[in-house]
Amino acid sequence: MVKCAAVSCIMESDLKTTVINGINSMRLLFAVFLMVSGTLALAAPRGDELFAAHCAACHGDTGAGGVGVPLSFPSFLDSVDDDFLRKTIRYGRPGRVMPAFRILSNAQVDAIVRYIRGWSDKPAPVFSDKPVAGNAKHGKQLFSSYCAACHGADGEGGKGTGVTFSRKRDLPIIAPALNNPGFLAAASDGMILHTLEYGRENTPMRSFLVQGLTEQDLDDLVSYVRSFANGKTPFDTPASSTAVAKTITAESSYSLQETIENLEGAIVSQNFILIRTETLEHGLIAEGEEDSKEIILHFCNFSFLYEALKLDPRVGMFLPCRVTVTERDGKVMVTTINPLYLSRLFNNNELDEYCRQMHDVYSAILEDATL
């Protein structure tokens, strides 16, 4: 932004200067050149800053884990190549909280990968790009006896993700989803094989050679894990995410005051506690001067709230629950957020059911109060 503003500044001063002789324009050219090269130097991305801005909230400021899994363990860095890291950042893990960072440039992604790599004193491992040709059928049997307890019967991952904040930090890391299209697109067969051979020290993932499986067994497991992909890619968007209304809205057949009273009744009858009724402008302007035709009702149900925060601490943004009532030109409207729209933003499959329930509660309250 600033850089462009500078260019338009020059442009302006240039328009003002009617004398454009050769020397002046040379100077100008040089100034623009300096500016552009300055811009390029400024644009050289810094991995530490990018990590702090985009990753640290979940993975911890030193990569030790949080909502996301730890990234700084030597056992992790020794078992993933840079291509895996790059692709994981780009594709994310659809439905498993880890976002797809399409907004970052290639140079920015590379800077982050270099920064992460800097936590290890060893160079990045290099894996064979030869596909592993094991017996997926036998792999399936092995998977259900050796892996399903942690990674889920169909590789869907443990309940929750990473080391979420509502759990104690010393509890084990939750096993990632292996049937995830983002994981499968990022991981090579060689990388999966290496993880099975060596495990990841300091995590529940242990070496399966040490646990008595043979190299052939591991090949079979890799082929089975690979078969989860089943044609899915990280770019397939679930049907539910397209064209969802952003709000739930109803026009009330009652006056503003009656509608508010109806809402209070409807909220209680849905087993929620009314916390507070106030103007939308409350706190933004002196009391008494707020627009009295824009009213918010806040309400809550503690066990519901607790369940939601356990699934994903970020949903607190939409808590406590609220409905907004407005009157414009005699028309009384009741509006809430649409939890179905928000469920997509969190990229967390486990929230979907909760958001559906919340959607139904909001719809019922609106219907009760306005009809």
Place this chain on the structure above:
Amino acid sequence: MKTWFAGALLLCSLLQLPSLAHAEEIIMTRSVLAFPEAMLALQESIRAHGYTVSRVQRIDIGLTGMGYKTDKYRVVFAGKLEEIRQLTDKAPELTAYLPPKISIFAEGEQTVLVTLNPQLYAEIAGDAIDPIIFTHWESDLRSIFRDVNVAR
């Protein structure tokens, strides 16, 4: 000369931030500060950016009683009256989302901040609103989060 400027401007726009279509939908940051200090840094920065903190809502009442691992969870509402008025006037759908809010919660010894990318409001408001206002909000918000992130 003109083409030169066009060229420079084009180069500039190519160097600009990536397109909105792929904007980060949820913006988060972490502070190494403990909850009370991070909260202070947040509110200071919000005010320094010219916004009013209109309410700080506790949502943790009863959480620890239910075995939750943190009791420090707040939602901070903030905005500018004139902007909010203009928006809710022209785009009534936005009344469900405004004023904008930031959640702030303790994670161990540190603190995590989460908010919606204001660009989403543009998606919700549709054609009724010039999206430039949300671009400003996003840049202010990122600047506020940076302040909290580097505060010591």
